[in-house]
Amino acid sequence: MQIQGIVGQPSAQSIGPGNTPTIRSGQLGDVIVSELHGRFYETAYRGNMYFIGHGAPLALTSNTATTSNTTTPILGIWNPPTSTVNAVILQLALQNGINTGTSPVSPGIFTWAVSTGQTALTAGVLPYNAKTFLQQGSQVKVFSGTQALTGLTGSIAAVEAADIPVAVPSGYSVGTLTNTAVLPTTVGGVQNFDGGLIVTPGNLLVLINTTSTSTVSVFGRLLWEEVPI
Numbered sequence: 001m002q003i004q005g006i007v008g009q010p011s012a013q014s015i016g017p018g019n020t021p022t023i024r025s026g027q028l029g030d031v032i033v034s035e036l037h038g039r040f041y042e043t044a045y046r047g048n049m050y051f052i053g054h055g056a057p058l059a060l061t062s063n064t065a066t067t068s069n070t071t072t073p074i075l076g077i078w079n080p081p082t083s084t085v086n087a088v089i090l091q092l093a094l095q096n097g098i099n100t101g102t103s104p105v106s107p108g109i110f111t112w113a114v115s116t117g118q119t120a121l122t123a124g125v126l127p128y129n130a131k132t133f134l135q136q137g138s139q140v141k142v143f144s145g146t147q148a149l150t151g152l153t154g155s156i157a158a159v160e161a162a163d164i165p166v167a168v169p170s171g172y173s174v175g176t177l178t179n180t181a182v183l184p185t186t187v188g189g190v191q192n193f194d195g196g197l198i199v200t201p202g203n204l205l206v207l208i209n210t211t212s213t214s215t216v217s218v219f220g221r222l223l224w225e226e227v228p229i
Contacts, residue, residue, distance in 0.1 A: 005032075052127040054221075057097075057099070067155045069150060071149050072145055075221075077143070079203055080202070089197040091191065094164045094188060095187070095218065098216060106211055107210070109209070110208075111207070158208070164189040
């Protein structure tokens, strides 16, 4: 049996419950679809979406730019080896800005770092469920700038830059800012993964910066779906 569609607008403007609509097709045989809800609606409604963010602007420190068990990631997620889900990363949103008028120093590049086979991380907090707003139901632990990677075996490895601009250009520092137009004071961005990055059980994914600074603060959110394996 060959499934066929119809080119053009269907004759019925409203198709009632229980009826079978005709598939719409373009003139090249492509299927035409439209979204009924937002792209994350069903996942959130089913209770499988979680997020973690900063409750207040977080000043970066030397420990947000390291790769050891004392690192305090800007944002991060660890999926324990006993977990029965994959943490499917959907989106990162991050604002960052200069928090001083004197000699701001660049945070370098915002970078994703990973480690595999981690079994004994003891810090981390519980994320929020995107439907209930409760810190329950998740199988992962998360990091939001103040929790160290205590129990980390080995070190994390930077793998790629995040798609987030920095408020102070990389490698650039200035003295007292007499003209606030010299540098942007706050910038931000969003990196959409849409399921293109998966944290499987035992693995760790964190966001760090590459240059030690305390003159830049960040404010962000990490969003993911937990999918049963």
